[in-house]
Amino acid sequence: xxxxxxxxxxxxxxxxxxxxxxxxxxxxxxxxxxxxxxxxxxxxxxxxxxxxxxxxxxxxxxxxxxxxxxxxxxxxxxxxxxxxxxxxxxxxxxxxxxxxxxxxxxxxxxxxxxxxxxxxxxxxxxxxxxxxxxxxxxxxxxxxxxxxxxxxxxxxxxxxxxxxxxxxxxxxxxxxxxxxxxxxxxxxxxxxxxxxxxxxxxxxxxxxxxxxxxxxxxxxxxxxxxxxxxxxxxxxxxxxxxxxxxxxxxxxxxxxxxxxxxxxxxxxxxxxxxxxxxxxxxxxxxxxxxxxxxxxxxxxxxxxxxxxxxxx
Numbered sequence: 001x002x003x004x005x006x007x008x009x010x011x012x013x014x015x016x017x018x019x020x021x022x023x024x025x026x027x028x029x030x031x032x033x034x035x036x037x038x039x040x041x042x043x044x045x046x047x048x049x050x051x052x053x054x055x056x057x058x059x060x061x062x063x064x065x066x067x068x069x070x071x072x073x074x075x076x077x078x079x080x081x082x083x084x085x086x087x088x089x090x091x092x093x094x095x096x097x098x099x100x101x102x103x104x105x106x107x108x109x110x111x112x113x114x115x116x117x118x119x120x121x122x123x124x125x126x127x128x129x130x131x132x133x134x135x136x137x138x139x140x141x142x143x144x145x146x147x148x149x150x151x152x153x154x155x156x157x158x159x160x161x162x163x164x165x166x167x168x169x170x171x172x173x174x175x176x177x178x179x180x181x182x183x184x185x186x187x188x189x190x191x192x193x194x195x196x197x198x199x200x201x202x203x204x205x206x207x208x209x210x211x212x213x214x215x216x217x218x219x220x221x222x223x224x225x226x227x228x229x230x231x232x233x234x235x236x237x238x239x240x241x242x243x244x245x246x247x248x249x250x251x252x253x254x255x256x257x258x259x260x261x262x263x264x265x266x267x268x269x270x271x272x273x274x275x276x277x278x279x280x281x282x283x284x285x286x287x288x289x290x291x292x293x294x295x296x297x298x299x300x301x302x303x304x305x306x307x308x309x310x311x312x
Contacts, residue, residue: 005047005061006222013043013061015051026051029060044070045220045232046087046177069119071111071179073240086179086220086232091121093173095182095191097128098140103183105144109295110240111181112153113253117245120179123154123172127187130159147289151255160190170195175229177222184236192233196223242299250299251279256288257296270300 003024007014015024028043029052043049048065070087094111096103108124115122132141145155156172158165172178173195180188193199220234251257251271257279261269265276274280282288 001051001053003049003051004222005043005045005049007219008041008043008045008221009219013049015049015059015061017051024051024053024059026059026061029062040083044084044087045222045234046070046089046179048088071115071118071120071181073114073237074242085181085234088177089120089179089232090176090229091123091172092179092181093123093125093169095125095127095180095186095188097131097183097186098126098144099131099137100128101183101185103186105291106295106298107183107240108148109254109292110242110299113245113250113295113299114240114242116253116255117249123156124148125169125191126155126157127160127191129157129164130162147292151292158191160187160194163194166194170227173225173229173231174227177230177232179232179234181234182236186236188233188236192223192231195231196225199223242302245299247300250296254292254296256282256292260288272297272300 001021002018003015004018005013006016006023011027013026013028015026017024026049043061043064047067049061050063050065051059052062053059067087069089071085071089071092072082073085074082092111092115094108096108112122126141126144129141132138141157145157148155154172156165156168158169160166169191180192182188220232222230222232224230245253247270248268251261257271260279260282261271263278264271264274266274269277269279271277271279279288279293283290283293
């Protein structure tokens with residue numbers, strides 16, 4: 001039978017049958033553990049799968065339908081290459097905070113570049129804006145919102161504590177399958193508790209010593225929204241390593257850099273040193289932000305011996 005993977009606990013997968021039957025707890029069929037597979041999870045939340053139910057009532061995932069898109073990152077486990085965070089998405093919501101904890105623009109830009117590469121629209125959700133009370137904090141919020149809106153991304157300023165911006169967030173997720181991702185401690189669980197009444201997700205504290213969030217979500221799960229659509233909740237991530245980015249393609253995933261590159265003198269310009277580089281000129285003239293250009297360079301300068309093959 002066909003079904004949708006709605007939960008991944010690491011060893012078990014929960015599948016919702018398309019025919020409306022009861023949820024099935026499934027293992028992976030042996031031949032799905034492909035030899036040479038260099039990922040942490042051959043099956044991801046959002047996958048459409050074929051399930052075989054055995055005579056004893058146990059169920060196994062036998063095959064996975066082709067994915068229309070997904071979000072992927074370099075796995076923290078160095079013995080593996082990649083981790084598919086979720087698949088078949090209408091959009092991703094990247095939740096960030098500018099205080100308690102601070103989300104770096106490098107993290108944001110790496111996520112956005114990956115989403116561009118794998119054809120997933122992104123909305124940037126800046127949470128905990130109630131904490132931004134000092135003039136410098138308010139100015140930082142305005143700068144970040146202006147930067148990413150100018151590039152072409154939707155940006156929402158919200159507070160799960162006060163409710164600011166939640167109506168706009170509800171409208172953004174209505175009727176869609178949305179991935180919720182971000183660093184630990186940015187308030188993803190609090191936002192879901194606001195969006196999905198009765199979800200009751202555990203909310204963690206931010207480490208006072210390190211100003212970083214502590215993990216509260218330990219597995220990925222799809223939660224249905226009251227008015228239609230679904231949110232995929234995922235564990236917080238500390239870093240976002242990119243996958244399968246050839247040096248010549250990195251600029252394609254930075255919208256403003258790609259647009260400016262049309263004016264470069266050389267077609268194979270790396271936008272690092274070449275004469276007649278329109279990107280370098282745009283950076284110098286502040287038409288491309290220094291932070292975005294630095295994020296571009298950080299991907300470009302990763303170890304060239306670390307080559308990652310795009311998973312099928």
